[in-house]
Amino acid sequence: MKYFLIIIVTFFLSDCFASNFRIKLSHKFSDEVFALNEKTYTSVNNEELTFSRLKYYLGNIVLNYDNGDSYTDLVRYHLIDLDNPETMILELNNVPEGNIKTIKFSIGVDSLTNSNGLMEGDLDPLKGMYWAWSSGFINFKLEGSCVNCESNKEFTYHIGGFIAPYQSFQTTLVAVEQEVSDKDVAIEMIVNIGEVFLENKASLLHKVMSPSKTSKCFSEILPQMFSIKL
């Protein structure tokens, strides 16, 4: 009888939900695998770049179905940290069946959450993503060095700000063709850091470390980094 009940429950659940929907983030620099402290990457402007830190908030994930339905991730914000491989996999539970056409998400933390004061988990101020001198989250952090730059080799990009006119919170939509059935699903999202250096030169822009026009413009590039491997 006990086994029978378990079978019934399992059958019921599997009929309605995919048990697991996984988004795996693959960081790239153009076509190369992106890694910290190892490789040197050459930008389109022939700058040779190495990286020591990449951390950012990805959140407000919504899966949009072809029939107009949508599914919202229960976890509001995920802190992605290249030093911490387990943050590169986003698990969405109890995702309904159907055909997903687009994924909407944000890069950074919205203004309401910024105004909320102290928060837990990935939003804990001790995670290194909260400005000590001017309350607010750092949405995106990228640090490294330009090997062939003549002087000022280091670059530090701390992109944040939630108060007008310097909001740097970005929302984007990527196309995907994914059927969700009763089986586990894993999709790969490409995050191409090379996009940051298409127009931007490390030799010209060394530091962005506070909310400003530069910071806002920088944040507008960030959505271009993301795409789904179809």
Next chain:
Amino acid sequence: MKKIFPGLILLTILGLVTLSFEGVDGTYELSDYTPDDTLTFVVPEGWPQPLYDFDKNPLTKNGIALGRKLFYDDMLSRDSTVSCAFCHLSYTNFTHIDHKLSHGIEDRIGTRNTLSIMNLAWYNTFMWDGGITNLDVQPLAPLTSFFEMDMDPDELITRLESSSEYPKLFKQAFGKDADVSGYYMFRAMSQFILTLNTYNSKYDKVMRKEAGATFTEREQKGLEVFRAKCASCHKEPLFTDGTFRNNGLAVDTNLNDGGRIKITRNIDDSLKFKVPSLRNIEVSYPYMHDGRYKSLQMILFHYSNGITDSKTLDPALKKGLNMGEDDKRNLIIFLKTLTDISFIRNKAHADPNRY
């Protein structure tokens, strides 16, 4: 050298371990976490409602005790030499007297005068430039500032987690699921800081018409000068209106501190700094955001004769404050009635390792 903790006695009774501190009311015990054990925050008669959201972080005896321990713990600085109390000394109104600028590890010197910690439940901006907008995240600034405690956040969590006391104290303050984290650490620190309230000076007693509390003639005249010349910015009862103003200090060309413009990037905020409270001003010297004035006499000379004009100078100061020498003397005598001895000598605010 590891500090001993004479007030701490580990009791093991019937398998229950309780930590005991010698508090101001004698020894009290930190019991297991009880969610209903919340304390009521007292709003003094005639004061506005506090701005702090106590619903998000209700005060408890255990939370306050944890915050107090953290506040006095040198382990919170990179080389374990300074605690929060290093610059915020209880007996000098939680500031660092005789230090113009904040003093950190390895004798590093910051760029601004340490602000007093008092009555912070009534504030929603912190620091001289108001850059911090929530009390709970305020301690992050001195903790991580190169010039102050220069602490790495990950290292801080590791230290607290590996301490023999803290993991248990976190659970006693916030429940069995409360692991060591910034979230709980900052909440505990806020709880302690929210107990640092001063409203029992002679001024307060006179205002409340308490028996035997009366101003002398000179104090009364000083109050009248204060209300005529100072109270529009240093608004009673907090003795600040919480705004940011340019009070006509000549720019220190070494520090080149633009004040609030750093936060707002608005040119109209250039050279503006927070109007500080005047409570306990007698024991809070030196004065101003860069600690340039050592005495109250120097401040009054500044306001009457030393104003430097600039585009953002506060309109009320365009012509300086016109005060005679008698006015100034009476004003200083009045300002000393804002000293609250019961606050600065309160042992419940002092180092728990000593009291």
